[in-house]
Amino acid sequence: MIHLPLAHLLSEPVGVSHYVMVGAVLFTCGVLCMATKRNALGVLMGIELVLNGANLNFIAFGSHVLRNDANSLGLDGQLISMFVIVLAAAEAAVALAIALNYYNNHDSIDVDRADELLG
Amino acid sequence: MDTTASNLSTLLMLAWLLPLASFVLILFFGKYMGSHGKFAGYLATGALLCSAALSFTAMFGVWLPNHPLPSTAHHTEEHGEDVPSEEAHGHVAAYPVEAISAQPVALQTDHEHGEADGHHATAEHSDGEHHANNAPPVSYFGDWYTLGQFGSLKLTISYYIDTLTVAMFCMVSLIATCVHFYALGYMHDELHDFTDPEVTMSDGEKLKRPGRFYRFFQYLSLFCFSMFGVVISGNMAMVFVFWELVGICSYFLIGFYIERHSASTAANKAFIVNRVGDFGMLIGMMALWSSLGTFAFGDLKDAEGHVVEQGIFSQLRTEENDYHLQPTASMVEEQERVRTQTCELAADEPPKQSHAGQWLLLIAGVGIFCGCVGKSAQFPLHVWLPDAMEGPTPVSALVHSATMVAAGVYLVGRFYPAFSPEALLVIAYVGCITLFVAATIAITATDIKRVLAYSTVSQLGYMMLALGLGGWVAGMFHLITHAFFKGLLFMCSGSVIHGVHTNDMTEMGGLRKKMPITAYTMLVGCLAIIGAGIPIIGPGFSGYYSKDAIIEQAWSFGSNNPHHAVLKWAPIVGAFITAFYMFRLWYMTFAGKPRNQDRYDHAHESPRVMTMPLVILAVFALGIGWQLPFTDLSTSALLEQARPVGTLATSHGEILSELVIPNEHDSHAPAIKWAAGWAAFSTAAAGLLLATAIYLWKLLDPQELKQSFKPLHSWLWNKWWFDELYQIIFVAPCMIVARTITRFDLGVIDSILHGAAAVCKGCSKVVYAVFDQTVVDGMANGVAGVTWDLGLWLRKIQTGNLRQYIMFIVIGTVVLFVAISFVQRTI
């Protein structure tokens, strides 16, 4: 008889690994977003994805549901992810401000043209 | 038993000698066989057909009835690659989660166990039946003819027949027969006076010459004879003899168009590069010869079955030692002798028992492998193979599938029990580099045959990698499946070339409608080479089984040897690139719109004598990996029967003590199978998608891609500059040395005093010119220049482009990871 992997997949609890894998996907998507979007806001969205990927890891490592042992981050994980969320909010605000300013000054939000630092 | 042996050896000897007879006949009478030797083609084809018939008789009439395959019926989901001893693993289903969690633990204990056993292989058989070594496979060995005997030393022409031999005979003869039939159609230009479009005479005319139809078949016959000789060889000396003959046949065939300078140069290159490999092989043979005193693979027995002379394998893997590889006392002595020769001062020290004989074993193994590197076009001797495309396409099909390049892999497989784990590691790394380098070059090539040539090199890298990682069956299995689909691919490309009269893919396109048989058989070949199949459960094309087996073995190896992780990833990356360039080839040739309307209009499907072999080979390319319904017969089961002595065990390195070559059957563990299967499938699918996106859906523009990767493209387009590099570091210095030597000779001719004076004067000039001006000044200028260039180059990195900076960060991360995983070894 052929065992479908899927059947077994749903009957067992997931572990930290699975969360970390999802985090990895989010993180990679975010990085790629940053690397490929020419729109400054797109880059910003990439950053949000990256932060979320990281957050997911913190939560996973801190969770007792996924792994109950002494090495768990415990509450620290959640606290750190809270800080991350808050800082992300702040960062979004500032970055938006920068983007708007840049837009005002250059009539563009193409990051490829923001290369004035190039010597 | 005796009748089996004599039947087998007679059958195979006939199969082996028939092509020789055909060669001799055509050599002397080829010219008189019909107009331009038309019947020579039939003669050679007939001889090969008989060889094939004899080989298959040997397989199905003699071998299988006497040595039935073990039953594998209860392991359907593991696509027939199982043998009874795998029952040790139990019947574990492929649960992903459990698999992932279970595997590392198991491997860890394995590893600790190995270390606890100490460095001596002798202690290892306490590992229990899980590590039980396999006994020698059934084989027949005997001498036919003695070349020379000196005391106890004997150089002979002998045979060594086991399942592998018979299987190789069937494979080679089958493919060679197809190629012969195909060539009857392909070479019809040679049946009348031939105008060579690529050769212009000094008076501006194209060269006209009589056709050489019969010559072609004469060489083909000799080629097949030589290849059969390699396969049936019972000792290394005989292998070397036929090794050289294969080389010279390839010389003749690659240089078939002797009027073309490029062809004769390619032929020379092929032979000389092969000789470089033979140089290494000679060293390996010498090391073996002077320590073991024999080249024989098998044990020579007298009429009562007592062993008269022990062969290499039974000396190195004795039954008392549970078939573990252990250097013989004579090897230990020989290594000690070499060591004292190397460092005279250390002669008084007691011999180092720890690696007794292992270095010599390594030298022998790596030396023999050097020969295989040359024949199988592995890095760094891969440069000849693409140039070998100068030969007619049937030759390419033969060289690239069943003969020549297969000989190298075959020899590694044949010699396998004598390779120490360190030698295997060398093989694995060479294979790994080869598969990657060749695959990258194939991406940019536009000559349809060159793409296939590099794909061959890359696939050979896969085989070597598999063998080096301990996957004997995986490697040999891939050798056989690859022979079929690569033969198919080459003959398809030949059919295309025959139809459109160009090799350049940029002038093709849309040919699917004009030559449907070629297009769809080639599609089968492409799917086979990328290993298309339903992951984990099958079924799939033949390449799916063998390539998955390789990747599983790589995965298994990677889990055991974390600091050689690159060997685990290389085949997966390779699978991606393979899928990409193969479908790039197919799309560029057969899909889309014609790029050159003129050529398209004149294109036509090839005659039936050429398409029939395509169809036959396509059937095999699809199904050679399958188990024959209602029987236990499958290629992998056959190969499992041929498994060389003592290779069914986890072996540990002696010189590199952390090195573990995992047991091949461990790689069928569900966890590994699951992970490796998905990895292989997803990367291949990704490659296919990328090719489709670029060349079929045109989502990305190839020209634009080329522009954006200009440096990379030219790097690959120029084949990593290997030819130029070798020109600079080998050929040019050789010529300089040669000219220097000639000049030296002429200098002696002059009166000695006069000469001495002249030399003194010359020397001072040389010192001034070379040392003062070139070395001293050059060094100062060079340092300054390098600094300046470095500065300029580094400035370019500072583009001010946000997205590129992000890219650099990612690159940095990846590199850091890789670096750390390497550094872990030292911590």
Add this chain to the structure above:
Amino acid sequence: MNLSDPAIYLSLLVFLPAVAALALALLPRLTDDAFKCITLAVTILVFILSLGLFRQGAGIDFQVGVAEMQNMFQVDWIPTFGIQYFMALDGISFPLIVLTAFLSVLAMGASWPINKHVRAYCILFLLLETGMLGVFMALDFFLFYVFWEVMLLPMYFLIGIWGGPRREYAAIKFFLYTLVGSVLMLIAILMLYFNSDLTRLDAQQLVDAGVVTVSAETAPEAAFQQWVNSEEPLAQRFADITAESDPAQRRQLHTFNILALQQMGQHTDLFEGEAFLGKSLQWWAFILLFIGFVIKVPSVPLHTWLPDAHVEAPTPISMILAGILLKMGGYGIIRICYPICPQAGYDLAYFVCTIGVVSMVYGAFAALAQTDFKRMVAYSSVSHMGYVVLGFGVWSAMADTGYNADYWKMGVNGAMYQMIGHGISSAGMFFMVGVIYDRVHHRDLNMFGGLFAKMPIYSGFAVGIFFAGLGLPGLCGFIGEVFVVLSVWKYSYLLAIISASVVILTAGYILWAIQRVYLGPEYKGPNADALKPITLRELAIAVPLMVGAIVFGIYPNGLLQYMQPSVDRQVDQLAAWTQAYDERETASNPLGGEDGQMAARQQ
């Protein structure tokens, strides 16, 4: 005339050409073709005579499987100095003799294009053949030397008169080189002669030396007694000297007998006294002889006569030069240097091997750079003969290999095989060059091309012969090279690795030459109209060479069965000597008295 008498048969074999030469000199003026035909007939006759030795069980034959000297005969020549007319055959000399006779026929066949002073040419050619055959058969050192010189002069004239533009230069160079070698050899001969003493040999050794003849039934001791009491002048002198009881008063019985000298070198301390600069007599003798022979081989750095001589010599003489003359050097080393001076050979083995390896590499590199076709082939000879020197030198029966002589046997057999194989392939290569030189009168490699289209049969043979030179399996070059190379590792892995690398260079220069000459679209040089297909006469020369190359390539036993017993015997003797010598050395008895030696010998 009783042809089953070795003395008559062998003398006939050697001197038939010389007699014919004399007859030619006395004959009235004939047409050129007639002279050539007569000469050819004589060479063919000699060849048939040499083939006659193959008939097993006939009155005179060469018995397969016998290691000792056969068909031996000796006649006093200059009794005052113990010089004898002493000849015999064994497995080492016999193949070379047949090769000489064979190549002489072919070379004479290749001499047809010669039109200048045909009579003189034929006379010198025949004299040359006598000299060559004599060298291989002579077992008296003095006789050997005489033949050696007899061969030298005709060669000088053959190059100097019938050669190319720079013939005088080449001839002088050849002559001086060889003469230097001969002089050194003469010094060594005299050194050995004046230190030899027949009376120090015991009965068995005298039998081995051929001084005492023994039949199968009689024991050596009995035969010895019989001989001492016989009327033979040598026996009487022997008896006289041994009658002297006071060792201080005892005179020495000097001899030129090569076999006796071998016995003395291996079993007595006669040649071990210090001669000069702290080195023993045999050390110096070895060096002098070795230089003399190695000039002939030729080995680097004494090889520069060869390219010039080859380039300037006419085609048949090049064939003889490469096919036979070079083999004399190798023959001298195996027959004279090693057995007579084993201790020096043992001490200098590494030196000899290095010379061989350097020649191989050097010759191959030099061949790579040549643009003159013939020069390239000449350098390839230097490279190929390096294998011979190397094979002789691999004295692997050492303490740390447990005096296992198997590998050394393989090396020496390989070297001998290489001599024969090279005799075929190099003669063939020079002939092939000669064929096109006769047509287009130039040899510039860069000005050929496309010969395959114009001369297909010739090109097929040429490529085959060149592949034999390349060492392709199935052709004669392969067996010798592989035997030699495989045997070297046991002696020195470093030399083995270097020597193995030569396979690459060989492939390089040969394939490159083939590409430039035979392949390609069209002929690029002058006289394109003269490129006619191969003639029947040329075919008649090419076919035997090609057949020889193939037969020796696939049936090595055909040669080894004649050669191997003698070679193995000699190697075994030397290996036994090595063991005895090492035991003496370890017993810290460096020079070993009579007693020590006897003890060592009894072991």
Add this chain to the structure above:
Amino acid sequence: MESIYWPTFFFWLFSLISCSFAVGVLLARNIVRMAFYLVLALAATAGLFFLAGADFVGAMQLMIYVGGTLVLLIFGVMLTSQERFIEMKTSSGEWVVALLLGGMLLGILLQAAMAVPAWQGMDRAAAEATKVEKTATPLGMGLLGVRVDQLDEQDESRRKGMSGYLFHFEIVSVHLLVVLVGAAYLARAKRKRGRDELAGTGSNAT
């Protein structure tokens, strides 16, 4: 066949949503769509937080991220959305490089994720036995300086961390304040100047 363990089911559901919309963000060309996909991806991530027992963080994620930050982002999009910026193409080459590098990065990360056996999850019985506690109170206490989850910690070395996050909380608060002030300053309404003037007084403008 065993019964479905619902948390696992939801895990796969949410992770599928979040991953696929993350990929959607990556692949979408239209900036407005990107923003929409991002909202969904982040919301699904919040679901994952809930599943992992971090209910408060999940709620924050929904409120601050999805409700706050993203609204901000969408404002940004609308403010700058002119026709030519909505879809800006990236060259094929960059795409290929990025995908290759990203693939490698992903490979490494996934490999790392699977590398540790202890991360593979508990068996079902243990998981069902694990009691999920509400975390809002402990988090609040933690921010005020008391770690309620570690009050009974015996290990001396671990008890050092018991002082909680009061200080960090303060710093973050101040930081937020500064940032918001800064953002307001940067984004304050300015008279839009022409390009010439900008070029002429470039140094004064900042």
